[in-house]
Amino acid sequence: MAPPIVSITDLQFAWPGQPPLLDIPVFELQAGERLFLRGPSGSGKSTLLGLIAGVLDSGTGQVKILDQNMAQLSGSQRDRLRADHLGVIFQMFNLVPYLSVIQNVVLPCQFSKRRLNEAKRAGGTEAEARRLLARLGLEDENLLARKVTELSVGQQQRVASARALIGKPAMIIADEPTSALDADARDRFIELLSEEARKTGAALLFVSHDGALAPLFDRAEYLPSLNRAAILVDVE
Amino acid sequence: MGASILTLAWRSLMNRKVSALLTVIAIALSVALFLGVEKARNAAKQGFDNTISGTELIVGAPSGQINLLLYSVFRLGNATAEISWPTYTEIAARDDVAWAVPISLGDSHRGYRVLGTSRAYFEHYRYGQRQPLNLAEGAVFDDLFDAVIGAEVAKQLGYELGAPLVLTHGLGAGGLSDHDNRPFRVAGILRPTGTPVDQTIHVSLEAITAIHVGWETGARNPLADAITEQTIRSFDLTPKTVTAVFVGLQNRATVLRTRRDLNTNMSEPLLAIIPGQALAELWQVMGTAERVLLAVSAFVIAVGLVSILTSILTSLNERRREMSILRAIGARPVHIFSLLIAEAAVLGLVGALLGAVLIQGIFTVAAPILSAQYGITLIGTGPSWVDLYTIGAVTVAAVFLGIWPAITALRRSLADGLTVKL
Numbered sequence: 001m002a003p004p005i006v007s008i009t010d011l012q013f014a015w016p017g018q019p020p021l022l023d024i025p026v027f028e029l030q031a032g033e034r035l036f037l038r039g040p041s042g043s044g045k046s047t048l049l050g051l052i053a054g055v056l057d058s059g060t061g062q063v064k065i066l067d068q069n070m071a072q073l074s075g076s077q078r079d080r081l082r083a084d085h086l087g088v089i090f091q092m093f094n095l096v097p098y099l100s101v102i103q104n105v106v107l108p109c110q111f112s113k114r115r116l117n118e119a120k121r122a123g124g125t126e127a128e129a130r131r132l133l134a135r136l137g138l139e140d141e142n143l144l145a146r147k148v149t150e151l152s153v154g155q156q157q158r159v160a161s162a163r164a165l166i167g168k169p170a171m172i173i174a175d176e177p178t179s180a181l182d183a184d185a186r187d188r189f190i191e192l193l194s195e196e197a198r199k200t201g202a203a204l205l206f207v208s209h210d211g212a213l214a215p216l217f218d219r220a221e222y223l224p225s226l227n228r229a230a231i232l233v234d235v236e
Numbered sequence: 237m238g239a240s241i242l243t244l245a246w247r248s249l250m251n252r253k254v255s256a257l258l259t260v261i262a263i264a265l266s267v268a269l270f271l272g273v274e275k276a277r278n279a280a281k282q283g284f285d286n287t288i289s290g291t292e293l294i295v296g297a298p299s300g301q302i303n304l305l306l307y308s309v310f311r312l313g314n315a316t317a318e319i320s321w322p323t324y325t326e327i328a329a330r331d332d333v334a335w336a337v338p339i340s341l342g343d344s345h346r347g348y349r350v351l352g353t354s355r356a357y358f359e360h361y362r363y364g365q366r367q368p369l370n371l372a373e374g375a376v377f378d379d380l381f382d383a384v385i386g387a388e389v390a391k392q393l394g395y396e397l398g399a400p401l402v403l404t405h406g407l408g409a410g411g412l413s414d415h416d417n418r419p420f421r422v423a424g425i426l427r428p429t430g431t432p433v434d435q436t437i438h439v440s441l442e443a444i445t446a447i448h449v450g451w452e453t454g455a456r457n458p459l460a461d462a463i464t465e466q467t468i469r470s471f472d473l474t475p476k477t478v479t480a481v482f483v484g485l486q487n488r489a490t491v492l493r494t495r496r497d498l499n500t501n502m503s504e505p506l507l508a509i510i511p512g513q514a515l516a517e518l519w520q521v522m523g524t525a526e527r528v529l530l531a532v533s534a535f536v537i538a539v540g541l542v543s544i545l546t547s548i549l550t551s552l553n554e555r556r557r558e559m560s561i562l563r564a565i566g567a568r569p570v571h572i573f574s575l576l577i578a579e580a581a582v583l584g585l586v587g588a589l590l591g592a593v594l595i596q597g598i599f600t601v602a603a604p605i606l607s608a609q610y611g612i613t614l615i616g617t618g619p620s621w622v623d624l625y626t627i628g629a630v631t632v633a634a635v636f637l638g639i640w641p642a643i644t645a646l647r648r649s650l651a652d653g654l655t656v657k658l
């Protein structure tokens with residue numbers, strides 16, 4: 001069996017001058033797995049994602065991404081790893097305001113050779129961007145020609161999803177991507193994202209505070225129960 | 237990567253069109269001012285150097301070389317002493333001298349200086365790139381009371397061929413000291429030269445002698461009016477003195493030896509100067525002002541460059557989100573850094589290019605007007621290496637200034653990580 005995409009052992013992390021925020025004995029995300037990670041706000045979800053994405057320096061313990069120990073990589077090696085293998089979707093304001101829809105979607109190919117080549121193999125960066133957008137329900141040329149800041153939040157999130165998916169990264173990290181959407185749009189968005197992640201073979205790490213979404217995923221975890229430090233926070 | 241970062245920088249600037257445009261305009265105006273001063277300075281210097289050419293030596297009574305240059309070439313100030321006619325003939329007869337043109341100054345006409353000289357003046361006097369004086373109309377003086385006037389004189393006073401003119405003794409505005417008993421007639425009008433020749437009225441040396449018959453004491457002797465023109469024409473009108481002599485040599489290489497000879501070995505004390513050398517010395521004196529002007533305009537460029545800094549630094553707050561998106565997608569610190577440097581460079585380059593084009597346009601439009609209205613020919617204002625160096629220097633300076641916002645953005649994007657507080 002392929003190595004897990006994310007493998008965390010005995011991770012402890014605290015922001016400077018603050019009590020420990022994370023103390024996770026074990027956490028894994030398998031290739032192609034769609035995992036729902038639930039946690040109230042302030043429970044350290046975004047910090048955990050920062051550690052997995054390699055933009056935060058890991059504390060003690062081990063964070064392995066695709067079998068590579070993040071602590072042993074230099075900053076630029078981690079940047080490369082992220083560029084090559086990670087797609088990220090934020091809660092909102094995902095898009096670079098001065099780029100068109102298509103330019104936003106193909107942007108990761110500018111920073112990653114691997115994803116550029118993958119996109120080319122799939123028929124060229126722009127064609128692949130259009131294909132992904134179409135799969136996510138954005139194929140109206142008028143819509144694609146609009147400024148990204150004029151799109152609805154739901155449309156912006158779908159553009160961000162297409163951007164996260166382009167070039168077949170190994171994992172998609174979605175940080176509360178649906179919290180600004182209404183219930184219908186939310187379920188539809190998750191369906192589309194899951195479906196596309198499955199097709200490209202990307203693992204999906206979906207983070208939210210909304211437990212109602214859990215049934216839409218392969219597996220669900222509750223961060224405070226993975227995190228030994230959380231008990232301390234609760235006691236205070 | 238390089239091209240795509242530049243594309244990103246360009247699109248980002250286009251997204252902030254108004255701010256970017258204002259910055260570009262600030263740069264363009266400051267560069268235009270700087271290049272304008274530089275070009276005007278160059279034109280002034282060249283025009284100055286071009287006032288006289290082809291004359292190897294100017295000989296006058298001993299004073300200072302700038303003084304001699306000022307009154308003989310620029311018609312400014314007065315000679316303190318004159319040189320005698322025999323000395324002139326001695327100079328003219330020298331083996332190493334190809335030609336010698338005597339000039340006599342001291343009278344005026346409505347504020348314009350009168351230059352007494354020989355017909356050889358029009359043959360040998362050169363200005364600019366050894367351009368000769370050309371007549372626009374009429375001919376060189378033939379009759380005793382003929383005058384050849386400069387282009388500016390003709391234009392300002394509205395004189396045409398045949399117009400009468402009365403010379404004034406000295407430089408007054410006319411009146412009591414008019415030589416009104418000896419009127420002249422315009423026989424020729426010169427083409428514009430952009431030199432003091434344009435403001436000069438040329439008459440023959442003999443005419444200068446003739447109008448001063450009866451003025452031996454420096455004022456008009458009433459008895460002189462009794463002498464008719466007919467009588468005067470019968471006199472020997474060879475002048476007793478001349479103000480200065482323009483000298484051309486057989487061989488330019490002997491100029492230093494000839495000068496030394498004239499300065500030391502003549503029966504009368506003389507001062508011989510090399511026009512180019514005297515012009516350079518005079519320019520040294522006048523040059524300080526234009527160097528100050530150039531320095532001031534260089535500071536204006538510095539102010540323009542600071543506007544790049546202002547524009548980018550103020551944009552950084554609202555672009556925090558953009559930077560963290562780029563980082564999340566896989567942009568490395570070097571990408572963020574070069575994006576902001578590229579934006580500064582684009583602002584600097586576009587502004588400087590625009591400024592250079594602007595000033596070239598202004599000179600192109602202004603040159604014919606200046607030439608037609610004022611007889612000022614602007615030389616050396618075309619595109620030059622200085623333009624290129626300036627554009628390059630402004631761009632490089634912009635790149636260096638861009639380091640500041642680049643470092644700020646980089647530091648923030650590293651601290652923000654994937655989460656940005658909005």
